[in-house]
Amino acid sequence: MRLSQLFTKTSKTVPADETARNAQLLIRAGYVYKVMAGVYAYTPLGLRVLENIKRIVREEMNAVDGQEIVMSSLQRKETWENTGRWDDEVVDVWFKSKLKDETEVGFGWSHEEAILEMMQQFIKSYKDLPTSVYQFQAKLRNELRAKSGIMRGREFVMKDMYSLHATEEDMDQYYETVIEAYKRCYERFGLGDSTFVTFASGGAFTKFSHEFQTICDAGEDVLYVNDDQTIAVNEEVLDDAARELGIDKADLKPVKSAEVGNIFKFGTDKAEQMGVSFTDSDGQQKPIYLASYGIGITRVMGVIVEKFADDKGIVWPEAVAPYRVYLVRIGGDEAVKHADKLYKELTSKGIEVLYDDRDERPGAKFADSELLGIPQRVTVSDRLIETEKYEYTSRKTGQTSELTRSELFATLNKSS
Ligand code: ATP
Ligand code: MG
Secondary structure, X not given: OEHHHOOOOOOOOOOOOOOOHHHHHHHHHOOEEEEEOOEEEEOHHHHHHHHHHHHHHHHHXXXXXXXXXXXXXXXEHHHHHOOOOOOOOOOOOOEEEEOOOXXXXXXXXXXXXXXXXXXXXXXXXXXXXXXXXXXXEEEEOOOOOOOOHHHOOOEEEEEEEEEEEOOHHHHHHHHHHHHHHHHHHHHHHOOHHHEEEEEOOOHHHHHHEEEEEEEOOOOOEEEEEOOOOOOEEEHHHHHHHHHXXXXXXXXXXXXXXXXXXXXXXXXXXXXXXXXXXXXXXOOOEEEOEEEEEEEEHHHHHHHHHHHHOEOOEOOOOOOOOXXXXXXXXXXXXXXXXXXXXXHHHHHHOOOOEEEEOOOOOHHHHHHHHHHHOOOEEEEEEHHHHHOOOEEEEEOOOOOEEEEOHHHHHHHHHHOO
């Protein structure tokens, strides 16, 4: 992509009410546009990052036989009545509206009930089980506070998966498989070292629900971790968990964290409430076992920005970066010719390049490349052309070196 053609521009200012660092950087760099508190639009650059995160999750969910679907945002009141969750006293984040004929409808803040209702149409017998479906959906939640930028949206993208089973053993087994798939996702986002599977609730409940928490100063949760960071426990269950694990709670130190994923086993509870059953091999009608698995896609993007950004701007890990290379062109006709050629060559090799072909000062181009956080920068200039070299800079380490053409290609290939 030629930067001269990209409609977004970097900027030095952010909306006055934007206090979250992730959103400030993303707005300044032109990845997101703030519509209102907790509501953001994604520009071409922002969308590329989101799609990279989604691609990783999609690959991992497909690998555990998840089947991708998309549910609707508009939902029926009746869908939620059987479980009592239409009630605003029970669910306090509903956005609701009415059709022209006064029929009440809700905007999907979750799809647990909606998916089970749909699956009921298709699951008749034990032969139809197990099955697992997932989607990437914009969830709408009337959150009281939305001060964490894209980490807490009133409209945000979630990946939610639901698995349906005939037996508890089958559900338990699959649940463990998904935990491993989730770990691979966070690993691939570049968050592997700082993300923990924690017990979300105490005592006997621990085996039914787990949170994935990433250590992050901008997070809204608190995690208690031991020195070598092998144990992480949620604040609410500290006492219970310490007892269960047989450790002294004084050995666990608090750190801020962000909930980047949450998984539950509903067992047969939801199916019983909603009257969703299947015919088992013995001819009996039985309720379906259900488990649900969420990842906050846009929250993950915000966490990545918060964790890796430095005083110059965003630092994307390779796997989610919108482009791998930021190509800077400095100089006259000769530089244009060389840079254009390199741009075409890299692009034809499948290396995604953001080409700064603007007539800007070199300093402005370098500053933009740093703000945007593209992992590798390659500079072509009149001076470098004379020595037949390219300047190569790693965004993460800031290290710069002058490389010959073959060294440059070797370096770019290595990091793919
Ligand atoms: P939280 O405790 O942060 O409000 P939650 O427990 O209500 O989240 P879930 O319903 O478990 O959230 O949603 C699954 C995942 O979606 C969460 O683990 C989180 O990563 C993400 N998520 C939840 N709410 C938001 C939000 N308002 N903005 C962005 N991501 C969110
Ligand atoms: Mg949760």
